[in-house]
Amino acid sequence: MSALDEVRAMMIFARVVDEGGFSAAARKMGLSRAAISHQIRQLETRLGVPLLRRSTRSFSLTDAGARYYDSCRTISLEAEAARKRVEELRDDPVGKISLTCSVHLGTLRIVPILDRFRQTYPGVSIDVHLSDEVVDLIGRGIDIAVRSGPLKNSELKNFKLYQTHRIIAASESYVSTFGLPESRDDLSEHEWVMYSRVPETLTLQCADGTRNIRVSGSVRVDNATARLQFLRGGHGLAVVPLCDVQQEIDNGDLIRVLPDCKLPDLEIYAVYPGGVTRSAKVQSLLDYMRREMREIDISRNGQVQGDSHIDHS
Incomplete structure (x- = not known):
């Protein structure tokens, strides 16, 4: 050898x-x-x-x-x-990008965007890690993570890809059997599809002020795709991103519960180690993802002012 x-x-x-x-x-x-x-x-x-x-x-x-x-x-x-340092000297996007995100977000949004990105930049190879666990970017040598909320780590940079409303939804079959909650106080009396990333106590702002409502249910999941499937199946109410279910609400398959009340918005961030945006390939992908998500981003549709700055340090 x-x-x-x-x-x-x-x-x-x-x-x-x-x-x-x-x-x-x-x-x-x-x-x-x-x-x-x-x-x-x-x-x-x-x-x-x-x-x-x-x-x-x-x-x-x-x-x-x-x-x-x-x-x-x-x-x-x-x-x-060493390979990344050399690639940073090139002006055109080329080389490998490693990216991690949750299974649901990856399947629903990120993978289709990466597919289109590679059609535009065939010189870039993509290594995708779909996981609902928070991955150590620096330890694993990963360029970008797409997560809800910025990660609290001083070694990492982030910028917001998009912002959407969270809503409470129910399936038509659930409502036909159990009815719709008429007020915040009714929410705790209903079955819920519980999701590990959403607290059991919901902070709900309605016309008469903001209150915390504790909810529970017989179904608990740690994956957003599973949450959506149980919601569609009529197993309970669920908190979901509006942009994920807008078409089903428009079609009447899902029903928005207490539409005049508001939950905290969901913000999706690109998180990355400092310095990676000096690479043309990474910078191009970050810009591409944000452009592709423009239509679902309420912060760029006149409702909320969002921060679109990308930290290049």
């Missing part, structure tokens, strides 16, 4: 550990599982120590593997950083 082959095998080893398995690493790197396994075995032979304890479905690091991983991870991150 040459020195160059060893460095490549070290990067493969780091990816296997990061992705939690040979198959996942193979998919990310565009290699076969057999090729990944062969590289790790060659690396262990060269070092003279086992790096992994293998079983049928999983693996664990040996003591030597855990120590060796730190060096391999450093090399992998440095190589990625």
